[in-house]
Amino acid sequence: MYDLSCFYMNAYNDLHKWIEKKGYSRSLTKWHLEIYHSWEDPKELVVELLDTVE
Numbered sequence: 123m124y125d126l127s128c129f130y131m132n133a134y135n136d137l138h139k140w141i142e143k144k145g146y147s148r149s150l151t152k153w154h155l156e157i158y159h160s161w162e163d164p165k166e167l168v169v170e171l172l173d174t175v176e
Contacts, residue, residue: 137171146175 141148152174159168 133169133171136175141173141175149174149176 130162138148153171154174155170158171161167169175
């Protein structure tokens with residue numbers, strides 16, 4: 123099993139910085155999605171991170 127927590131934290135940090143830079147605010151009481159497009163190689167996951175913004 124691979125520890126991907128560091129990858130996820132970096133990806134979420136990048137997403138949250140982008141949201142702030144664009145002048146949006148995250149809606150913390152709404153759904154946020156992770157859409158996995160590939161599970162074949164745990165080191166090469168293809169995932170879309172979708173946060174609800176206002």
